[in-house]
Every structure is written in structure tokens, then in C-alpha cells.
Amino acid sequence: MTNLFYQTKSPRPTLDRAEGIYMWDTDGKRYIDGSSGAMVSNIGHSNPAVLDAMRAQMDKSTFGYRLHFQTDSSEQLAAKTAALAPDGLNKVFFVSGGSEAVESTLKLARQFALTQGQPQRFKVISRYPSYHGCTLGALAITGYAPMTAPFDPMMMRMPKVPAPRAYLDGLDPTDPATGLHYANMLEAKILEEGPDTVLAFIVEPVGGASTGALVPPAGYMQRIREICTEYGVLLIHDEVMTGGGRTGRFFGAGHWGVTPDLISISKGFGGGYVPLGAMIARDDIVDAVMGAGGFIHGFTYAGNPLACAAGCAVLDQIAEHDLIGNAARMGDALADRLRGLMQRYPLIGDVRGKGLLMAFELMADRATKAPLPAHLNAHARLVDIAYDNGLIIYSRRTRGGTSGDHFLVCPPMIVDAAQLDDLTDRLDRSLASYMAEIPQFSGAA
DSSP: OOSOOOSOOOOOOOEEEEEBTEEEETTOOEEEETTHHHHTOTTOBSOHHHHHHHHHHHHHOSOOOTTTOOOHHHHHHHHHHHHHSOTTEEEEEEESSHHHHHHHHHHHHHHHHHHTTOTTOOEEEEEESBOOOSSHHHHHTOBOHHHHGGGGGGSOOOOEEEOOOHHHHTOOTTSHHHHHHHHHHHHHHHHHHOGGGEEEEEEOSSOOTTTTSOOOOTTHHHHHHHHHHHHTOEEEEEOTTTTTTTTSSSSGGGGTTOOOSEEEEOGGGTTTSSOOEEEEEEHHHHHHHHHTTOOOOOOTTTTOHHHHHHHHHHHHHHHHTTHHHHHHHHHHHHHHHHHHHHHHOTTEEEEEEETTEEEEEEOSBTTTTBOOOGGGOHHHHHHHHHHHTTEEOEEEOSSTTSSOEEEEEOOOTTOOHHHHHHHHHHHHHHHHHHHTTSTTTTTOO
16 A cells, blocks of 8 residues: 555555666665666766765755855856856756756746747747657647647647658658758748747757657758747757767757757756756846846746755766766667667667667567557566566657657666676567567567
């Protein structure tokens, strides 16, 4: 019996302790954290330097309300964050999580439009599928039917354009014409909606839970920047999952050299040590809003000194141990291992990602890209089998939340080659067990 409830009734073991890339339940069983929780524990669990920094801050204060005091830790974290951000984005607003970070970008964008005498701009275009958070504002720009449909009457749904899933559409993702094809859908949507009504376009540089580590086709990120600039539309990068170094750059968009107007970041930003996130904004946007009377928005725990002290220590650990470089190197090694499994298991239809944000997708037929039958619930079943084998992976429905099955494999950025071998072996055994349960694939491994 428990008084707790979350999304489902799926039983899970009780956590006893965690260290590095490993977690132990109260029965003593060890698990590889192959997904860094929900792509959060970027620097691993129980890092001594982070814990020491938190203890030092706890000895001073654990809370100081942002409207009553400035704090050293929040000022330091803001400075460190701005130094990592693209040129011109020097203003930082702290929050407690990814949904709050995304919500903050929407509200700041809207208030900026008002300062520019453009009250008609309110539409935020996003992609389908996509996931940007669970608050009503963030859900309105999310393209994932099971999560949004129950709340449709309670929110203003925003326009969508197709996510650039070239692999499903039979297009070459390395061909710039493919990137242009998908980017032009954004321009068409802006024109359809009326350019003077469109406030912003929000995009994950590398897809997260809804599209499973989807890497944009060549030229896509650059072209959408051009389109947004042409029509006066603010470009928001949702780096909640990609920010913090997981893709091999601190910000995922760094792979394409594109500068947005606003950034949301969380998850690996605090590394799982405390609830922490941030919005990073262009200087002139913030100056205009503050000059017009201030930002009408805020959260009780924004800039919490304990959270910011932990965040500073997380960023220090990333820099001191070259964890971004390790994410790039180990990401290449992980991609090779996943492609090796794809050669052995015909139900793996695609492997994709950047750095240590990797995913594989199960399909009934690679040639036609047909998904496995939805009733098999492969996205849940393979996760359970992996649990039995001491491996934690993260799954979602691939195609709008109603069909398809992808699995994110995203170990902490401290992972080494031997640990990747261990992870791959456990995944190998899990795939073999699952294939044996599907008549069309049983005996094929």
C-alpha cells in the first residue's frame, strides 16, 4: 500500500542508493542507469564535489526569496550560464524545471511583442510530434496526442508543422534539399496563419522523448533561423534535454552554429541534484520588457541559493572533467554498438542521435517502416525486460504517441568504454528475450 501516485501503476523497485552510472534497490540489485533518469543525471549520481558544494551552501542558507535578497550562488550561476550561451544571450531567469523554462520563454516572448507595439502576435508554432512540457501553456505547443487530448478544451491549441522525420518519409537526411523541404513547411505555415500573428517558433535542436533523438537534416536549423528572422518571428530553442553537454556540445544547437532568441534549459543543467532550470534570453528582449514595467512572471523557488550552488558545481564538474568531450567520444562508441545490434536484430528499424542522446526504433518491417502492432506495447514491454536484466532505458511512442516504439539510451556523461560494453550486453539480452515473444521474429536473432 502507498499514498503516492504518479502516471501509472507499473511497479518499480525501491531505490536505496546511487553512485556514478549505477543505482541499487533495497534488495541489493544493481542497475545501470542507461537513460540518466529522464536524461537528467548527466554527471552521474552522488558526485562528491556537488554534494560538498550543497553542504557548504546549506550551512549558509537554503532559501532566500528572490524579491527579498540577491544571492552569490544565483549570481555566479547566471554568469556561468551566460558565458556558455551564444553571443547576445546574456540574461538568465531561473526556474525549477523544464516545463517552467518553456513556459517562461512563451511569456517573455509575448511581453516583448507588446513592448514592440505588436499585440496581434500570439501564435507559437511548434512541430508534430513534439514535447515541450506538461503545464497547459507548454502542452498547447506539444504535439503528442495522449498527453494533450484530455486537456484540449482547457487550452488554446497552437499551429504545428511536421517534424523533419526524413527516415520515415524516405528522404536523405544528409541532402540539404531535405532540410529545405521541411524548413519551408514553417514558412508556409507562417504565411497561412498570417505573419503578423505569429509570435515564435519553438524547436528542440535534437528531438527528445516524442521523436527519439531525432537529428535535423542538413541545412534545416540554418534555414529556420533565416525564416524566423525574415518574418520577425522569435526562435526558441528548447534545450531542456539537449542542453548541458549531452550531445557533445553544451547546447545542442551548437552543432549547427545557429543562435536563437530564447533558450530553455533544465534536466542536465542541475544534473538531478536539485530541481533547476533556466530561460536564457537576448539582452534587448529583456531590456525592453523590464523597461516597460517588468516581467509579469515568476516562481517561488526561482534562483533558490541551494539549487544554484548545486548548478554551479555541476557546471564546474562538466568543465573540469571534459564531460562534453567524453559525451562526444562515448556517443560515437555507443552509436557503433547500437548499429551492431541493429545488424543482429531485424526489429530495430533505425538508430539515431547525437553524442549520448541516442535512440533506436523498433519496426515490424524496415523496408516499409511499418511499426509493430500497437497492442504489443513494445515501448513498455522491452523496458520491463531490461529492468529484469539490470538496465534502465527510456521509451515513448514514436508516431504522435499512438503507435511506434522508440527507446532512448542516454547514460551519464561520465560513462566509459567498459561500462558501455556492459550496457550493450544487457540490452542485447533484453532484445533477444523480447524478439522471442514476437511470432514473426522469434528464432531470427
